[in-house]
Amino acid sequence: xxxxxxxxxxxxxxxxxxxxxxxxxxxxxxxxxxxxxxxxxxxxxxxxxxxxxxxxxxxxxxxxxxxxxxxxxxxxxxxxxxxxxxxxxxxxxxxxxxxxxxxxxxxxxxxxxxxxxxxxxxxxxxxxxxxxxxxxxxxxxxxxxxxxxxxxxxxxxxxxxxxxxxxxxxxxxxxxxxxxxxxxxxxxxxxxxxxxxxxxxxxxxxxxxxxxxxxxxxxxxxxxxxxxxxxxxxxxxxxxxxxxxxxxxxxxxxxxxxxxxxxxxxxxxxxxxxxxxxxxxxxxxxxxxxxxxxxxxxxxxxxxxxxxxxxxxxxxxxxxxxxxxxxxxxxxxxxxxxxxxxxxxxxxxxxxxxxxxxxxxxxxxx
Amino acid sequence: xxxxxxxxxxxxxxxxxxxxxxxxxxxxxxxxxxxxxxxxxxxxxxxxxxxxxxxxxxxxxxxxxxxxxxxxxxxxxxxxxxxxxxxxxxxxxxxxxxxxxxxxxxxxxxxxxxxxxxxxxxxxxxxxxxxxxxxxxxxxxxxxxxxxxxxxxxxxxxxxxxxxxxxxxxxxxxxxxxxxxxxxxxxxxxxxxxxxxxxxxxxxxxxxxxxxxxxxxxxxxxxxxxxxxxxxxxxxxxxxxxxxxxxxxxxxxxxxxxxxxxxxxxxxxxxxxxxxxxxxxxxxxxxxx
Numbered sequence: 001x002x003x004x005x006x007x008x009x010x011x012x013x014x015x016x017x018x019x020x021x022x023x024x025x026x027x028x029x030x031x032x033x034x035x036x037x038x039x040x041x042x043x044x045x046x047x048x049x050x051x052x053x054x055x056x057x058x059x060x061x062x063x064x065x066x067x068x069x070x071x072x073x074x075x076x077x078x079x080x081x082x083x084x085x086x087x088x089x090x091x092x093x094x095x096x097x098x099x100x101x102x103x104x105x106x107x108x109x110x111x112x113x114x115x116x117x118x119x120x121x122x123x124x125x126x127x128x129x130x131x132x133x134x135x136x137x138x139x140x141x142x143x144x145x146x147x148x149x150x151x152x153x154x155x156x157x158x159x160x161x162x163x164x165x166x167x168x169x170x171x172x173x174x175x176x177x178x179x180x181x182x183x184x185x186x187x188x189x190x191x192x193x194x195x196x197x198x199x200x201x202x203x204x205x206x207x208x209x210x211x212x213x214x215x216x217x218x219x220x221x222x223x224x225x226x227x228x229x230x231x232x233x234x235x236x237x238x239x240x241x242x243x244x245x246x247x248x249x250x251x252x253x254x255x256x257x258x259x260x261x262x263x264x265x266x267x268x269x270x271x272x273x274x275x276x277x278x279x280x281x282x283x284x285x286x287x288x289x290x291x292x293x294x295x296x297x298x299x300x301x302x303x304x305x306x307x308x309x310x311x312x313x314x315x316x317x318x319x320x321x322x323x324x325x326x327x328x329x330x331x332x333x334x335x336x337x338x339x340x341x342x343x344x345x346x347x348x349x350x351x352x353x354x355x356x357x358x359x360x361x362x363x364x365x366x
Numbered sequence: 367x368x369x370x371x372x373x374x375x376x377x378x379x380x381x382x383x384x385x386x387x388x389x390x391x392x393x394x395x396x397x398x399x400x401x402x403x404x405x406x407x408x409x410x411x412x413x414x415x416x417x418x419x420x421x422x423x424x425x426x427x428x429x430x431x432x433x434x435x436x437x438x439x440x441x442x443x444x445x446x447x448x449x450x451x452x453x454x455x456x457x458x459x460x461x462x463x464x465x466x467x468x469x470x471x472x473x474x475x476x477x478x479x480x481x482x483x484x485x486x487x488x489x490x491x492x493x494x495x496x497x498x499x500x501x502x503x504x505x506x507x508x509x510x511x512x513x514x515x516x517x518x519x520x521x522x523x524x525x526x527x528x529x530x531x532x533x534x535x536x537x538x539x540x541x542x543x544x545x546x547x548x549x550x551x552x553x554x555x556x557x558x559x560x561x562x563x564x565x566x567x568x569x570x571x572x573x574x575x576x577x578x579x580x581x582x583x584x585x586x587x588x589x590x591x592x593x594x595x596x597x598x599x600x601x602x603x604x605x606x607x608x609x610x611x612x613x614x615x616x617x618x619x620x621x622x623x624x625x626x627x628x629x630x631x632x633x634x635x636x637x638x639x640x641x642x643x644x645x646x647x648x649x650x651x652x653x654x655x
Contacts, residue, residue: 059554080557092555096573096650105569106559157559 007034009068010161010193011056016065018051018217025051026062027217033195033210035160038187040196040204043214044240049197052214053163056195058082070160085154086163089170091146093138099125100134102149106157124152127186144175155190164196168203180206201241205229213237229289233277235365238287245293245334246285247327251366259364261286265327265334266307269359276364284366292361293336295323295353297344302356309355311347321346325355403626421627431611431628438607439635441526442591448530449586450579453537457578460538461545473542476535484532488599491528521605528600529590537582544578545571576650584643591636608632 011033018026026048033039041049054060055067058079067074070083085106094102104121112120125131128148133141141149147167154162167183168176184207187194198204204211205225212222221233232238235246249263257273263286296302312333313324322337336355338344347353405417425431460472479487494500495517505511517524548571556566594609606614608628615625 057554057558059557078557079554080560080562084558086555086558088551088555090549090551092549092551094552094555094570105556106561108565109560153559 007036009033010035010037010070011195012066012068013052014066014068016052016055016067017063018048018055018060019063025217026055029065029217029219031212031219031222033161033193035193036191038184038194038196038207038209040198040208040211041214042198042201042204042211042240045199047214048217049199049214050165053086053165053195053197056082056161057084057086057163083160084163085157085159085161086165087147087150087154087167089165089167091150091167091170093141093146093149095139097138098134099130099136099138099141099149102138103134103152103156105153120156121152124156127155127189128152129182143170144179147171147179151186155186155192159192161193161195164194166197166199168198169200176203183207205241213240215240230361231275231277231363232287234280235282235285235287238363238365243290243335244287245290246287246365247332247334249284249286249364251284251364261364263362265330265332266305266357267328269305269362271359271362271364275360275362276366279366282366284364287363287365288334288357288361290322290335290337292357293325293334294356295336295338295344295347296356300356302354304356304358306354306356309353311349311351311353314346314349316346323347323353325353327355400626400629403622404630405627406623408623421623422631424624425627425631434606434608434611435632435635437522437605438591438632439639441522441529441607442587443639444526445529445533445590446583446587448526449533449537450541450582452530453534453582454541454579456534457538457541457545461542473539476538479532479535485595485599487532488528488596491524491531491600495524495527521600524600525596525605525607528596529593532596533586533590536585540581540585541575541578544575544581548574573650577647580643580647580650584640587639587643588636591632 009032013029013031016026016029017024029052041052043049051060055062056069056074058074058077062075069077074082094105097105100118100121103124104117107117107120110117122131122134125134128151130145130148130152133145133149138146138149147170150167164183168179171179180203183194183196196204196207205228208225210222210224211228212219213228214220215236221228221237223231223233228237228241232241232244238244247263247265249261252260252262252268254260259271259273259276260268261271261284262268266286269286294302296306307328309325309327310329311323311325313322315322315324319340320337321340322335324333324335326333340346404421405419407416407418407420456476460469460476464472492499496502499517501517502511517527552570552574553563553566556570557563561569592609593607594613597605597607597610612625612629612632615621615628619625
């Protein structure tokens with residue numbers, strides 16, 4: 001993960017709206033994607049992420065607003081003239097052509113000689129790990145190979161932006177994890193802006209420099225993966241990315257940069273204003289990730305705060321154990337996760353425990 | 367109790383036996399008869415049995431006979447070409463520009479001409495292209511012609527026109543099916559890779575729909591080579607094609623051996639052209655997976 005604040009802007013959305021008849025698919029998209037960035041559009045199906053990607057590619061027009069690509073308004077530029085290339089969800093490999101012909105498809109108007117083009121095709125195939133596959137028929141390839149052909153076919157044209165529409169969703173789990181790492185490496189190697197559409201939050205966290213989380217045609221939060229995870233802007237984002245416990249709370253006072261609350265089962269806590277994203281007008285709750293809560297064994301002491309607890313459920317996963325624990329004699333139940341390391345026996349249901357936590361790990365939603 | 371392969375095969379035979387008997391009696395037996403006749407001697411009804419290839423020799427050495435074969439072949443190929451070229455845009459329109467739920471309605475409309483007997487449809491062409499028909503009236507009232515054209519009497523062109531119209535729906539359907547199978551994201555990929563819509567059509571859609579085009583060609587070519595009714599009615603019957611000639615030989619002159627040899631040669635001709643189409647199709651078949 002790199003800080004990319006100093007990089008120039010590659011794509012800029014200014015109040016982009018898109019209607020399909022009465023259906024409002026994109027509802028005022030704003031934001032910038034920087035050059036050389038691995039950017040993800042993350043959201044559940046139907047949130048508009050693929051539509052947004054297709055507006056960049058030029059396959060969908062927009063109803064209002066502006067999309068700037070590399071400093072130019074994209075409105076008048078047809079899909080075949082944009083400096084973008086796409087890896088389709090279905091890969092869209094031309095079935096009547098060989099691997100070579102597929103990869104070289106976009107080179108027809110390239111002024112280079114036949115030999116130079118063939119060399120470029122061979123290099124592109126080598127880059128995606130398909131050296132020597134050029135003569136194969138495209139319809140005889142496996143899913144992973146098709147995807148590599150699709151990548152080579154797009155990258156050979158040296159686009160400014162590579163668009164990836166759920167490229168890994170058709171692969172099995174092992175292959176997917178393998179390709180995630182390969183895509184990251186490839187992106188670093190070519191230095192092109194990658195924009196990935198995915199519904200898989202883990203995939204987005206693993207691969208991206210920055211992520212735009214989308215719900216119902218709007219960007220709910222645009223941040224780097226760590227900020228998204230640690231400081232989600234609202235409950236919806238918090239729920240979509242990882243697991244979060246929500247504990248009812250009461251706001252006692254708010255002064256400048258501090259908010260003092262009383263959280264059920266945790267007691268009084270003073271939070272920094274940075275831990276309280278913009279109010280949404282909801283009943284206040286504090287959020288806590290499971291790994292920020294720790295069970296204390298024997299004579300261990302909490303470095304910051306600790307609370308009594310009662311184990312309600314034990315979920316053993318091998319390397320980890322999840323415990324559902326009632327906090328401080330209340331009916332507030334939280335899930336916490338512990339690594340199973342020597343000296344930490346798995347505890348039983350009904351055991352009385354002490355739970356350590358840190359006020360700085362809390363996020364206040366109100 | 368699982369059915370053994372043998373009892374499955376027996377059930378299969380039972381299921382196809384009515385059709386098989388029908389085909390053997392009404393197709394294979396007459397075909398064998400024709401083959402046997404074609405190597406026999408004699409005119410009229412007094413055929414006799416020294417096996418001979420004289421009938422074939424006569425057929426190939428007599429220019430009038432070869433002319434009829436070639437003419438029929440050219441008419442059928444022209445009809446095929448015209449029909450496919452006209453049917454492709456229709457199939458393309460229905461596949462790419464008609465909303466999904468309307469497509470079956472469009473296909474239904476395309477098949478409407480089949481509701482009428484072919485003879486009636488041919489006769490109706492006379493209303494348009496016959497003497498003082500719509501075409502003549504229009505051309506004369508526009509001052510382009512002073513005398514009726516009577517296009518229907520123009521033999522070959524009129525036969526081609528009528529046949530091409532009759533077989534168009536047959537050609538639309540297979541092309542439509544092959545266009546439906548073309549993954550639409552391939553067309554976006556073509557544009558994404560820098561090609562215009564038209565070049566994408568030439569490089570992606572057209573090659574992928576070739577199996578449909580070839581199927582359509584076969585469906586049109588095979589029956590038009592042997593068409594009997596159209597040359598009989600259109601062009602004042604002055605341009606007999608293979609079928610009319612065979613009829614003359616077999617039924618009017620009762621020269622069974624010569625007529626049979628003619629039938630065998632025309633069958634071979636169709637077979638050769640069809641095999642050519644099928645081999646050509648093999649080039650594209652891989653892409654249909």
